[in-house]
Amino acid sequence: MTTPTESGPAPATASSPEPGYGGRLLAAGAASLADHVARLGPVPYRGRPAQLVDELRAAGLTGRGGAGFPMWRKLAAALGPDTSGGQAWSGPASVVANAAESEPESAKDAWLLTHAPHLVLDGLALVAEAVSAADAYVYVKPGPGAESAGRALAERRAARVDRRPAEVRLAPPGVFVAGEASAAAAVVDGGAAKPFPQFVPLAAPAPRGAGRQGRSRRSLVVCNAETLAHLALLARHGAAWFRERGTVDEPGTMLVTVGGAVVSPGLVEVPIGATLAEVVGLAGGAAERPGAIRVGGYGGSWLSADRTPDVPLSRAGLSAWDAAPGPGLVHVLPARACGLAETARLAGYLAAQSAGQCGPCRAGLPELAAAAGQLAGGGLTGSWARQAAEVAELVDGRGACRHPDGAARLVRSALRVFAADLHAHAAGRCAGSGS
Numbered sequence: 001m002t003t004p005t006e007s008g009p010a011p012a013t014a015s016s017p018e019p020g021y022g023g024r025l026l027a028a029g030a031a032s033l034a035d036h037v038a039r040l041g042p043v044p045y046r047g048r049p050a051q052l053v054d055e056l057r058a059a060g061l062t063g064r065g066g067a068g069f070p071m072w073r074k075l076a077a078a079l080g081p082d083t084s085g086g087q088a089w090s091g092p093a094s095v096v097a098n099a100a101e102s103e104p105e106s107a108k109d110a111w112l113l114t115h116a117p118h119l120v121l122d123g124l125a126l127v128a129e130a131v132s133a134a135d136a137y138v139y140v141k142p143g144p145g146a147e148s149a150g151r152a153l154a155e156r157r158a159a160r161v162d163r164r165p166a167e168v169r170l171a172p173p174g175v176f177v178a179g180e181a182s183a184a185a186a187v188v189d190g191g192a193a194k195p196f197p198q199f200v201p202l203a204a205p206a207p208r209g210a211g212r213q214g215r216s217r218r219s220l221v222v223c224n225a226e227t228l229a230h231l232a233l234l235a236r237h238g239a240a241w242f243r244e245r246g247t248v249d250e251p252g253t254m255l256v257t258v259g260g261a262v263v264s265p266g267l268v269e270v271p272i273g274a275t276l277a278e279v280v281g282l283a284g285g286a287a288e289r290p291g292a293i294r295v296g297g298y299g300g301s302w303l304s305a306d307r308t309p310d311v312p313l314s315r316a317g318l319s320a321w322d323a324a325p326g327p328g329l330v331h332v333l334p335a336r337a338c339g340l341a342e343t344a345r346l347a348g349y350l351a352a353q354s355a356g357q358c359g360p361c362r363a364g365l366p367e368l369a370a371a372a373g374q375l376a377g378g379g380l381t382g383s384w385a386r387q388a389a390e391v392a393e394l395v396d397g398r399g400a401c402r403h404p405d406g407a408a409r410l411v412r413s414a415l416r417v418f419a420a421d422l423h424a425h426a427a428g429r430c431a432g433s434g435s
Contacts (some may be wrong), residue, residue, distance in 0.1 A: 017183040023044075023269040024245075024253050025229050029115040033155040036118040043122045043161060045129055046237045050079055051246050052130040052235070059239035060251045061231060064108075065098060065181065065224030066226035066327045068250075068315050071231065078131045078219045093219035095164075096188055097124045097228055098398055099140040099149070100171035102179030103297045105326055107267050108255035109225040113138075113145035113191055116229060117152035121166065123228025126189035127165040136166035141173045161323030175307075176298070176353035177403050181222040188220065194355045195401035219303035224257055224327070246272035250314045253326065260332035261290060272325075273317065277309035281329050290419055291432055298346050299406015300414040303340060305332070322413060340421055343371070343414040344376040348405040360404040364395035372411055378425035385415055385422060 030036035039399045046052055056072035063069045071386075077094045097120055099109040112120050138145045138153070149168055156162050171178045172193050178184075181197035223231075230252060234242045243251040250272045258281055259265045263284025270279055276293055280286060290305035294311070301323035303311065311317055315324050333339060351369040354361035371388035392408035399405065415422070424431035 004309070013140040017206065024233055025112065025116065025119070025226070025255060026269045027147060027235065028119050028266070030118060033118055033152065033159060033161070037115075040119075040233075041192065043125050043232075045163070046063070046125070046235075049130055049132045050075075052126060053079070055235070055239055056231070059234050060249075061227070061234060062250065063224055064226035064230065064328065064384055065179075066255055066324075067181075068324070071223070071227060074221060074223070075127065075130050079223045093131045093221050094135040094188060095131065095133045096136075096139065096165070096169075096184050096220065096222040096224050097122060097138045098184045098222050099122070099138060099145060099225035100178050100179040100184060101141070101145075101169070101327075102226075103299060103327055103329060103330055104176075105259050105331060105378075107257045107258060108328055109140075110143070110145045111255075111267055112138060112225050112229055114148045116157070117148050119229045119232045120225045121149075121152060121156060121162070121228075122232035122235075123223070123230070125164070125168055126231060127223060127228065128162075131219070133164050133187075135186050136162070136164045137169045138166055139169050139171055139187060141171040141178075143173070145168060176350070177355045178402065180401060180403075182401065184222050185220040189324060190355060190358050192319070194357060195403070226328075247312075247314060247316070247331035249316060254313075256313070256325075256328040256330055258330045260294075260333075261287045261337075262332050263287050270313065273312045273314045274334040275310050276303070276310055276330065279313055280332060286332055287334075289335045290332045290348075292333045292339050293398060294331040294333065295323050295329065296409075297312040297406075298350060299410055300324070300326050300329065301402070301409055302333075302343070303413070304417050305335075319352065322409060327396040335373050336432050338376065338421065338432060339414060339418040340372070340430075341376040343370040343418070347372040347407055347411055350403070351411070355401065358398075358404075359393035360399040362401075364379045364391055364402060365407055367391050368407055369413055372414070374413075375422065377424065378428060381424065389415060390395060 053072050053075050061071045101109040126137055138149045140149055153166055157165055176195035177195055180195040183193045185192050197224035224325055224368055246252045252385055253269050253271050256268050258268055268282040292302045293298050293305050294302050314324055318324055347369040354365055356362050368391045371384050373382040388411050392411045394410040397403040423429045
């Protein structure tokens with residue numbers, strides 16, 4: 001049975017979604033550098049910059065932090081000329097392992113840093129070599145993960161493992177937007193943990209006279225901790241090995257934090273494309289009759305539990321449901337629970353956690369949260385449902401970062417999945433999430 005630990009839920013130990021499947025990342029833990037090297041060997045440096053890009057392109061590794069951006073493109077952007085204004089880089093890149101994990105339900109990056117820190121740091125070292133980085137950083141909130149990363153970095157410095165030794169930069173705890181890649185870049189660059197505007201390419205420096213004040217003119221390559229761990233194994237075993245799991249278009253495995261009404265909440269590893277039923281099964285199955293499943297975190301989407309058990313956990317498989325895996329989060333809501341009330345709680349949290357940099361966050365999200373609260377309370381349901389839909393449409397894609405988009409997606413999915421309960425609330429009762 002999976003049991004919680006101080007560093008988050010432990011890996012679930014259940015039957016695999018594929019016959020004979022064994023976890024990759026969850027099986028790669030090592031308590032020390034010596035143990036890590038004994039099991040996997042030294043960092044497989046390529047000997048020259050850029051060589052890793054072609055290997056990543058062949059493997060098809062995409063980011064596991066939520067955006068799903070192709071890893072090879074990220075490195076190629078850091079190596080090539082600036083396309084935002086034809087200006088050259090001011091100097092070598094900085095590379096960042098983003099393990100801030102500001103999604104409250106997520107446990108994967110904390111698990112990696114506490115149980116397999118050298119796997120993440122190997123990936124960071126390889127990226128640093130690939131882009132000829134001047135600096136390397138681990139961006140993580142205070143706690144066991146940061147402490148473990150610090151110990152691992154000290155081991156590596158003593159053994160002179162890293163050609164570009166990394167430093168820890170602390171993320172502010174309890175700040176939702178601090179986990180965004182551009183917020184990590186801002187902290188590394190000496191600023192506050194607030195995202196850059198989404199229209200400013202992260203891999204490119206801001207042109208003179210444009211963009212964010214104080215923005216560095218160097219390239220900043222920010223990679224999720226899980227992405228780097230996959231990269232470290234891929235570099236050892238090759239693209240063909242990496243593609244043995246997952247789908248043709250989305251190869252590899254992914255870590256998923258499964259929570260809510262399941263028997264054994266915790267961390268599981270599945271091939272991309274495993275069905276939602278298989279993912280929930282790895283956490284022991286539903287603890288009671290499920291009503292809905294939220295995929296992708298607080299800013300994710302609700303799916304009806306009885307209509308979507310065979311939906312693949314992949315970007316392609318979830319796109320028809322206006323959903324995505326996000327940073328690997330699956331939450332089961334019991335049928336007896338009120339999905340509208342849960343949506344109102346999450347919308348309120350997201351409104352309070354904005355960076356306050358733009359109109360959609362300052363005005364739109366509070367209005368969206370108020371509409372969700374009214375729907376949960378049952379007041380003038382039809383009118384508030386229309387208002388919630390209109391505000392979601394207004395804020396989606398118009399924020400300085402992607403934070404408003406997640407809140408809009410969450411509320412839109414609630415209006416769709418909990419439509420029957422909307423009518424029940426209008427009549428002064430609650431039908432739960434499984435109606």
